[in-house]
Amino acid sequence: MAFQKPSHTFTKIHLKALHTNNFKILFALSFTVFINTLSFAQDIPKKGKVIDRSIKDSLIIETDSISFPELSKKQQDSTLTDSIPPEKDLLEHIVKYHATDYSRFSQKKQKLYLYNEAKIDYGDMNITAGDITIDYIKNTVYAKGITDSIEGYTQKPVFTQGSNIVEPDSIIFNTETQKALIYNSKTEQGEGTVIAQITKKENDSVYFLKNAKYTTAENLDDPEYYIKLRKAKIVPGKKIVTGLANLFIYDVPTPLGLPFGFFPQSEKQTSGVIIPTFGEQNDRGYFLQNGGYYFAISDYIDLAVLGDYYTNGSYGTRLESTYSKRYRFRGNVGFRYENLITSERGFPDYARSTIYNLRWSHSQDSKASPSSRFSASVNLGSSTYYRSSVNQINSGAFLNNTLSSSVSYSKTFQGEPQVNYSVTATHSQNTNTETINMTLPTFQGSVGRMYPFASKTGSKKGIIQNINLQYNIRGENRIQTTDSLFFKKEMFEDAKAGFQHTIPLSTNFKVFKYFSLSASTNFNEVWTFKTINRSFDPIEREAVTEDVNGFDSYRTYNFSTSLGTTIYGMFNFEKEGTDNKIKAIRHVIRPSISYNINPAFDKYYDSYEVVSADGLTTTDVEYSRFEQGVFGTPNKNFSSSMGISVSNNLEAKVRDRDSTATEPKKIILLNNLNFSTSYNFAGDSLQWSPVRMSGGTQLFKNKMSVNFGATLDPYALDNNNKKIDKFNINNGGSLFRLTSANLTTSWSLASKKGDKKDDKKDSSIQENLRSGGRDDDLFGVSEDFANQQIRGGEDKEQTPSELYNYKIPWSLRIAYAVNYSNSRRQNEISSHSLMFSGDIELSEKWSFGASSGYDLKNAGFTYTQLRFERDLLSWRMNFSWVPFSTRSSWNFFIGIKSSILKDLKYEKRRQPDITL
Template structure:
């Protein structure tokens, strides 16, 4: 009875609605709706088979309600919602009588069909050209469906769609699309450039695609490459999976091989591990692991390890065994976020390799040109209340040319800031004792040294050096006679070593040869006598040193002013002179002895070799140690001086009628000292240095010179050049003579600096030509025309370095004049940069240069790239190594294993050219 009255009320409502439309003069059985109309099917539900929830709908342009056929037509940005299901299209027909919805694009004012249907169900969505869906059965038919997940586009033909067709877990279900003629690709075009075409596929959006027999299709043309079946993950986020080879190649040296095959492992939420290998048929292979980790607001880093086994078969043709080179590379970098901890920090990088593993295998400019590898991994803890910092860690240095390795671990340092102990005492802040300051530093260090081939042996640990040093310095700054700064200072230092050198005569260096004496009797002549050798012996030993002094400094100013706007814009010159004089004292350490171990600071050679030892030469048990040895000079009381000079000019600027200060010469300094306790050679050599720049920093000039007030002569007995107590003024009539002169001129030319030079200031310029073109097109809807040709060369730089030296060569013939020899230590020019020729063409000059000293090209490395939408063509060439790489490949992503590579490694290039 209740259902009867319910149907009766519904029928009465519909009758009233029809009478109302008839009274309004409507002669058709459809009702045009106003734009932006929205509603729900709850007003039309008359069947027992109606849905459990109403269907909400809306449209932008118009809506027609067909009461006879029970259909609602929605036009323009139409939208239908039912529970978690959402459907959007430009035209939607909702058949609320049969619970069916149809969606399709609709022509716009130009006749182009726009607004493809977009279906979403609980976060899973896809697009199609046409869609029919039954809300009751949750099934539908779609045509030309497109599912997108990350960079994968799944384009299907006619497909059957089941909403919630499979159960993914206890609480959720996933949609399923059964499609025919699907293509899987990373190309976003409606007609993709490439893809994997399959006749049958089962697609679970955002999760997985299962395909049957399929083949690779390029530009719509099938290729001979077939797959019997496949599983393609469509899930967002990280997941374990196979890494296809990034390169296939044939090497005459190594045979057939492939590079970059491996596996990706997500280790937890914050760590990724990639393990790959390069394998060749002749036995050459590499194993590589790369780990990256990151915790937001805490730290980030990466670790890399490689083992390389390279087989060089060049010697086989000569009847020799193939040469096998093995080596490892190890890298770790860690960075702590600044917000992680206010007083504690841990970070740095470690780089290590053996047997030139990277230089032998990699062809990059960085790998080939790196001579020194350095590492530094440190923990830093600051103590704000103590005004001090503690740093501890590992430091490493490796020379790739000589194979020498030096590792310092542990290397701990503790140092304080400048502390003023009496500043908080009552009284005036200008009191002299409140300006007294001191600093304390200490360091504990262990150093291991050896060759890379024997570094991890017991010998390296036996020859390790370790020690401890701490020192304290104190100073006081006073003002005297208003214009002079007087600074007394003193320092004290202690050094402790766990090993010292023991000197002895090595009998194994004695060389004898048979001979005949003057009487004709056979004798044995000694052609080489025993030499002094040393060895490290364990045992605690230490030495101490201290010094004191007083320095006085001031400033002098000299100016020249010109009236009006000056001469050619020059309005004035200023010369600033900063002289400083220091009187210092240091004791004699040659006769000192360590009171802890009794070890003397210095030992005369005659005590080791009484017959042939030089009484004027000393050796020290602390030689070649990590903190050095004590000063070998006698008691010294001397005066050192320095004069710093600065030359500036004031120039009138016609552009804005202002005056600019230009530094003509920067930091021209003169320094030397005078020893009051020395019997001879009281004056030291005079050092002169200076630097300046031209063209607003484009060119840097650095000069250093050494002048000596004494004559130098060649000692025929020792074969060395030494100073003698004869002044150049008395011998040659000049106060000093030039010993050495060294100059460096370096120019770094970039587009930004050219702008600054000619425009007078830095201006905004285009840094990304491609982005600029895209923005102009969007704003103006016109083709972009390049208005600034310099923008193309923004990433180019040209560097020129010239280093020359002038040395005095003392004549080995008595009475002959000395000569000055000019040498060019370095003279090279270098070009680097990237050029974006068009939106799709780019050229990169990794490095190309010429060394005028050796008259050779310095490792040229060139490359270019062509953007082919979803593909990319690349070519790189290193002619000095005769290596090249050419590839046409899918852009990095899911399908980047599709690649056509052609390359030549350095081993094949060396064999081809015979070097």
């Protein structure tokens, strides 16, 4: 585009003489003067009326369609950019301020004064105080409280920058250098609080302190303890580094101190040293226990490596790891190993042994995979581990006599029919006999129930439509061994493997409207890879069993049917015009009769001859080549039996104590009072089996559970106390002979306040469960005070009453068990015991717990544990005592609750003298 010359745009005008009108010119001049004097370009809006700026002018000036292109920065004149930088503003950020009483600015002093509930926001810095002064010349902010004649010094400053909060008496802050002087400040650092006389803020990440106190106490005006920091440096959220520091208890100095100190302040878990516990044991000398190092590997997994050492040469090590991934899985794994030495080398009582224990617990979140699941619960090791271990953490599990493990994976394939399979490895170990039974692994598969004759729509009716079948397969590799051969070559030599296939076929239908009839048949096929061949050795005079390797199988089947119904009875006690406490009693009876046929499969049995010593007579002894198989032997004898059972439920409706309730309250009188027996039609004698009775109930608002059982035999005994084929009533006795009986009760009582959940106790009970123990504290709990984590919220303070009516929280658990035996006229109580445990809070700070029991048959106390705990505000004190038995011991502990200072502790033990 080219610019035209200005001369091209002018038009030539020819000059011509003009005629003037004087009157009109004078009138126009006067009118112009009058308008310019008394008029405005726009109307002046009325006072108080707000102009709506959102209304746009209706006259829109259109721009020229010819636009000029913008010049790039390179084409612009360099002189447009000044080489001298502009002068920096007085304040780098916008200052936002507020005050209740007044905000006053001194133009002469260039200061802004804020008074009463003053607040300033400057960048990421926030200050609230009673009195704030901003000096624009020195770029400083001075904040302090307000002195009141009644309330004293109030509205102390609160300085916040980022995540750091400081509560001083006064503060001076430089907005240009970001430095500050803070007087008498209180700031939280991690789990503790730093109280300093003078704090110098160097920058956002460094503070220097003088004459400071570090404490985790709640009462900061009068802390029960603190660590005096003469000079210190704080990097918020990371660390506190200090010079000479020592412990003060209620402002009294103690000799516990260090020339320098380091306090990590990370909000995430960090690695660090675990201080051990020291003590003395009579036969092993002095020791250090549970010391080591904690590795914070990642947010998902950690590892603690702990060790024990005794001056006689004994030692132990322990690895503990916890892992977790949200919505996927969580678990923990631990391995413990101890090398124990008794006495000294050269002495006759010198002994040395090694024990170990492996524990693993894994659980999968239900959201991780809806069709598959993996879980693990492992507890295996030396049978004598819990009895021989000298580590205090195992004290609550030494009564365990069984260790068990299970690791399983299961998968479901949705569809019609549904298909499932699972692979499981199990382990069961008897710590008394030291026998170990394992399945490595067990495979189970099944095809869901199928109804081949049912219609695709609607409900199934009749005998034909209810016919259904399934398919199940189970494979096992079973190993039986002992402690001495565990995971050695010999352990796998006697392994037994096999498969079992079952196809159950069943149906059910109604008979005479009120009876339910079911019939089923079951086909069973067993595969095995090892059988036996048995013969008699006339020289050694004993049977010889020879293993035969190779595939073999057998097939069995059976038939069963059952008929049952439900009878309801109601006994009404209500009468018109009366309000009885018991409204009604409901009795539910479920009788059932069944019939079973098990054919004889004697074709799978062989025999061998046993020759007498004189060689004159022989005897045939039958055996099955499948005797040592995983799934047993096929049935040898034909069985045709009938089973009879009756179950009873008794419930009552009673008047509710709550007057506002509109319905009666339902309570259980008897829960499942069952009677069962059977009659074998194919038997030649003793055709009736004993009558078995069992039942249970709940009493006292379900606080007390009662379960009982008995066995009643209809047959008599001869003079040698052997059962004979003669009814007891025909032998001069009663209709039935009581051969055994049992009664167990458990009762849990607690006050309203004593029934609350105790996280510390729960962690000890969880330790018992992981070790294979009970899910209660009747046998005591593990006492590992040094590594005990304090979880849960703090108890709320109680408001004192005008009258002294302090309710002591308490809880009590009682378990009673008695067993009676009379199968051979012994007429004795085989076992009779009473166990109890309880906790009581003598005051808000004192608590006492005990676990004990009494053997009523042998007249002696069972394992007894007494527990005392004292809450010392920021500290805790524990004392555990086993007063008698071979494991007589005690343990005293005092330490700080906070996890960051939990190594500041004292622990003294007297361990039991355990003999190997």
